Amino acid sequence: MDQNVSQAQEIFPEAQGCVLLAGPTASGKSALAIAIAREFDGVVINADSMQIYSGLRVITARPDEEEEAEAPHRLYGILDPGDYCSAARWRDMALQEIEHCHVRGKLPILVGGTGLYFEILTKGIAEIPPVSEAVRQELRDLQRREGNDVIHARLAELDPEMANKLNMGDTQRLLRALEVVEETGIPLGTWQKKAPDGPVLTCPRLWLALTPDREWLYERCNRRLDQMIRDGGAIEEVQAVLARDLDPTLPAMKALGVPEIADFLASRLSEEEMMETIKRQTRRYAKRQMTWVRNKMSEAKRSSAQDLESLKGDFFPFIRQFLLTLGK
Numbered sequence: 001m002d003q004n005v006s007q008a009q010e011i012f013p014e015a016q017g018c019v020l021l022a023g024p025t026a027s028g029k030s031a032l033a034i035a036i037a038r039e040f041d042g043v044v045i046n047a048d049s050m051q052i053y054s055g056l057r058v059i060t061a062r063p064d065e066e067e068e069a070e071a072p073h074r075l076y077g078i079l080d081p082g083d084y085c086s087a088a089r090w091r092d093m094a095l096q097e098i099e100h101c102h103v104r105g106k107l108p109i110l111v112g113g114t115g116l117y118f119e120i121l122t123k124g125i126a127e128i129p130p131v132s133e134a135v136r137q138e139l140r141d142l143q144r145r146e147g148n149d150v151i152h153a154r155l156a157e158l159d160p161e162m163a164n165k166l167n168m169g170d171t172q173r174l175l176r177a178l179e180v181v182e183e184t185g186i187p188l189g190t191w192q193k194k195a196p197d198g199p200v201l202t203c204p205r206l207w208l209a210l211t212p213d214r215e216w217l218y219e220r221c222n223r224r225l226d227q228m229i230r231d232g233g234a235i236e237e238v239q240a241v242l243a244r245d246l247d248p249t250l251p252a253m254k255a256l257g258v259p260e261i262a263d264f265l266a267s268r269l270s271e272e273e274m275m276e277t278i279k280r281q282t283r284r285y286a287k288r289q290m291t292w293v294r295n296k297m298s299e300a301k302r303s304s305a306q307d308l309e310s311l312k313g314d315f316f317p318f319i320r321q322f323l324l325t326l327g328k
Contacts, residue, residue: 016102016203017326019319021111022047022118022297023210024289025256025282026221030063032210032311033111037071039312040107040319045097046075047112047121050255052090053081055241059234059257061224072106081241081252087120088198094121095199102203107323115292122205124196131183139179140249143171151178159187171249206322207300208315209293216306217290221282225257229275235261256282 019036023029033044046052050060054077057064062076074097079085094110094117101108110121119125143151148168155178156163162177180188212220228234238261246253253259257278264274293300303314 017107017322018098018201018203018205019107019109019208019322020047020118020122020205021109021208021210022115022289022293022300023113024212024217024286024293025061025113026224026286027210027212027217028306028308028311029111029113029210030061030067031308032315033109034063034067034071035308035312036109036315036319037107039316040323041105042107042109043072043074043097043101045094045101045108045110046073047090047094047110047114047117049085049087049090049112049114049117049251051076051112052085053077053079053083053252053255055081056237056252056255056258058228058232058237059261060255061228082244082246082250083252084250087116088125088127090117091120091125091198095201098201098203113289115289115296119296120198121201124198124200126192126194127197128180128188128191129184131179135183136175136179139175139182140247143175143249148174151175154178155181158182159189162187162189165189172251172254175249204322204326206319207297208318209297209300209302210311211290211293211302211304212306213304214287214290217286218283221286222279225275225278225282228257235265238262239265256285 019042021029021033021036036042037044048060050056051062052075053060056062057077063073068076075090075093098108098110110118112118139151148171151171151174152163152166152168155166155174158181159177162181166173166177168174177188180186180191184191234257238258241252241258242262242265260269260274260278260281263269264271269277301315301318303311305311305314
């Protein structure tokens with residue numbers, strides 16, 4: 001253990017806080033989280049909805065084995081792609097990991113770009129009754145046989161408000177809305193309007209946000225994808241998951257790049273078309289993430305720095321002050 005970690009343990013023995021680090025894809029969150037964990041004796045906890053699945057390390061930009069070895073990592077690659085992880089399920093696992101950190105005197109560092117995860121962790125969510133596997137499977141079989149037109153039409157009969165809001169191509173959300181109203185008889189929107197429920201994070205938290213220049217970020221996204229496809233093995237890992245013939249509506253099968261690589265492997269897209277489509281979708285996703293950070297993280301300490309050393313310089317003093325305050 002280095003001197004900084006040793007000093008941190010001496011200064012903050014009773015610290016029970018939590019660092020929440022958010023930002024768009026490819027902004028440098030993972031490297032910064034590792035640096036924070038090494039400096040302040042922390043544990044990196046995943047708050048990305050796709051990096052929780054195994055078998056898709058490259059295409060989801062999950063930290064590689066060497067990076068994960070630099071600091072303790074939790075909730076990365078722990079679920080099979082054939083599994084379904086709701087935001088509430090992740091919340092429960094994250095709270096358990098945070099508690100484990102506090103018991104061991106470690107600093108929990110939650111890092112990711114899934115805004116909903118941070119929302120439910122800190123504010124709660126309206127608890128929706130679980131949907132039976134029979135209903136879920138029936139609707140997924142129907143979607144595979146008949147397509148989204150039939151799903152949307154059925155949803156329009158039972159929940160016209162939600163049907164009007166959802167895009168015809170958004171298979172996952174269409175099925176989710178339909179299965180809820182089929183199972184409960186109550187529209188999804190009605191459930192969502194109920195008061196937030198369930199356990200939430202109660203310990204002090206420090207919000208950190210990466211807000212890089214948009215053009216720099218888009219270029220970084222493009223370069224990362226080029227590396228994933230040409231040298232990183234993304235096509236091979238997607239091919240391996242596709243060979244399992246999993247339900248295409250599962251969350252893991254909707255991860256950025258997976259549908260496009262599937263179309264390329266099936267000769268529905270050329271390599272050039274595949275690359276351009278993934279890059280376009282990634283830019284759109286990054287833009288939505290940056291919008292969420294601007295709108296939802298007003299209390300966060302922000303940095304637009306483009307290298308790790310500058311990010312450490314921007315954030316480490318605030319983390320140190322946060323922990324000192326907890327230690328008083």
